[in-house]
Structure formats: C-alpha cells, structure tokens
Amino acid sequence: MRIDVISLFPEFVAQCAAFGVVGRAGERGLLSLHGWNPRDYAEGNYRRVDERPFGGGPGMVMLIEPLRAAIRAARAADPAPARVVYMSPQGVRLDQAKVRELAAHERLILLCGRYEGVDERLIQAEVDEDVSIGDYVLSGGELAAAVIVDAVARLQDGALNDAESAVQDSFEDGLLDCPHYTRPVEHELGGVPAVLMSGNHAHIARWRRQQSLGRTWQRRPDLLDEAGLSKADRKLLEA
Numbered sequence: 001m002r003i004d005v006i007s008l009f010p011e012f013v014a015q016c017a018a019f020g021v022v023g024r025a026g027e028r029g030l031l032s033l034h035g036w037n038p039r040d041y042a043e044g045n046y047r048r049v050d051e052r053p054f055g056g057g058p059g060m061v062m063l064i065e066p067l068r069a070a071i072r073a074a075r076a077a078d079p080a081p082a083r084v085v086y087m088s089p090q091g092v093r094l095d096q097a098k099v100r101e102l103a104a105h106e107r108l109i110l111l112c113g114r115y116e117g118v119d120e121r122l123i124q125a126e127v128d129e130d131v132s133i134g135d136y137v138l139s140g141g142e143l144a145a146a147v148i149v150d151a152v153a154r155l156q157d158g159a160l161n162d163a164e165s166a167v168q169d170s171f172e173d174g175l176l177d178c179p180h181y182t183r184p185v186e187h188e189l190g191g192v193p194a195v196l197m198s199g200n201h202a203h204i205a206r207w208r209r210q211q212s213l214g215r216t217w218q219r220r221p222d223l224l225d226e227a228g229l230s231k232a233d234r235k236l237l238e239a
C-alpha cells in the first residue's frame with residue numbers, strides 16, 4: 001500500500017511511522033509513505049500557503065493552489081488511483097470498520113490542514129471523504145494522519161507476526177479486549193486468574209470472551225448493540 005501525506009510538516013508523520021509495527025511494515029515493503037509539502041508548490045518570496053478568510057473572522061485559511069499542486073504531484077508519482085482523505089473534525093468518525101475500509105485501498109492521499117481550515121473549493125474538487133479521529137479539535141491534521149497510517153499499516157498482510165494477530169485486537173469483533181497477564185504468577189499487586197493456567201483452551205477462550213463482553217457492557221455499552229451477540233454471548237454476559 002502507498003500513502004502520500006500532504007502537510008506543512010510531512011516529516012512529523014514520517015517520524016510517527018518510523019517505529020515498531022509500522023516501521024517494520026515499511027521495511028517489509030508493505031507500506032510506502034511519501035510526504036508532500038504544499039509550501040514547496042507555493043509562489044513568491046514568502047511562499048504563502050494561507051490567507052485571511054473572506055467574510056472576516058479569526059485565523060487563516062489554506063490557499064487552493066499550493067495544496068492542489070501538491071495533490072497533483074502526489075497523484076502523478078504513481079499510476080494507481082488514490083483515494084483522497086481530508087483529516088477534519090467535520091469528517092466521519094474513525095473506527096476499526098473505517099480503518100479496514102481505508103486499508104483495502106491500494107493508495108491513499110491524506111490531506112492535512114492547518115490554521116482554520118482549507119478553502120472549501122479545494123475540498124469539493126479534490127477530496128473523496130473527510131475523516132475525523134474524534135470529537136475534539138487538533139491544531140492540524142498531522143496527528144490524525146499518523147493515526148490512520150498506523151492503524152492501516154498493521155492491517156496489511158504480513159505486517160503483524162502471528163503472535164500479534166489483528167484478529168484478536170480490540171474492536172475486530174466489535175468488542176473491547178479482555179485483560180492480559182504474564183509472569184510472575186504471584187506478585188504483590190495480585191495473582192493471575194487460575195483459568196489462564198489451566199491449560200484448558202476451551203475454558204480460556206470462554207473466560208476471555210466473557211471478560212470482553214463484561215468490559216464492553218461496563219465501559220462501552222453502545223458497542224454491544226452493534227456487535228450482534230449470539231445466544232451463547234448473552235448467556236455469558238448474564239452469568
């Protein structure tokens with residue numbers, strides 16, 4: 001998969017993608033990440049990328065042309081069609097289903113705004129969808145882009161080792177994850193649930209499922225409606 005990031009700070013997103021699973025996905029050739037700075041496409045001595053908004057009001061708005069030129073350069077760098085995603089608090093809220101959908105594209109172009117936003121005409125002309133990473137306002141789209149790069153990179157085939165399998169992740173089945181334990185068995189902070197040491201895989205799977213269901217019910221009951229629980233799940237939840 002190829003991801004191009006359009007940003008005044010493309011190095012920031014590249015740094016976020018340099019470590020751990022995402023860094024390894026890059027090394028394995030599963031993800032190629034490219035940054036494009038609209039300032040490189042801006043004109044004049046000052047290389048302006050923003051202007052005051054028409055109609056007045058605070059803040060600055062990013063100019064059409066530097067962004068359009070950067071998007072065009074990114075598109076031209078590879079023949080595969082790219083889905084252009086604008087990082088914006090006005091977008092659809094990112095969840096694991098949306099991450100899976102984005103991860104299935106051969107190419108993404110992530111457009112990061114700064115200041116008050118981006119001239120609406122550029123968004124109308126070039127952007128396929130707006131995505132938000134949550135109901136709060138960041139000072140730019142870069143952190144949101146880094147979140148998407150991370151979440152889609154780990155879903156690429158071969159990015160995770162078996163032990164890290166994405167199938168077991170929180171949200172992959174619409175529920176929160178179960179608790180995890182490792183050595184030592186006895187510690188001043190407490191013991192380890194006996195079932196995990198029983199060696200009985202069916203019991204362990206049942207316990208984990210029950211913990212997932214219980215936590216989701218306690219912490220995110222909204223997810224339970226969507227998760228499509230089986231009869232067996234309902235029994236576990238009531239037990």
Ligand code: ADE
Pocket residue numbers: 087088089131132133134135136137138139140141144
């Ligand atoms: N840019 C600023 N805030 C944002 C958010 N919550 N999600 C995505 N992009 C943003």
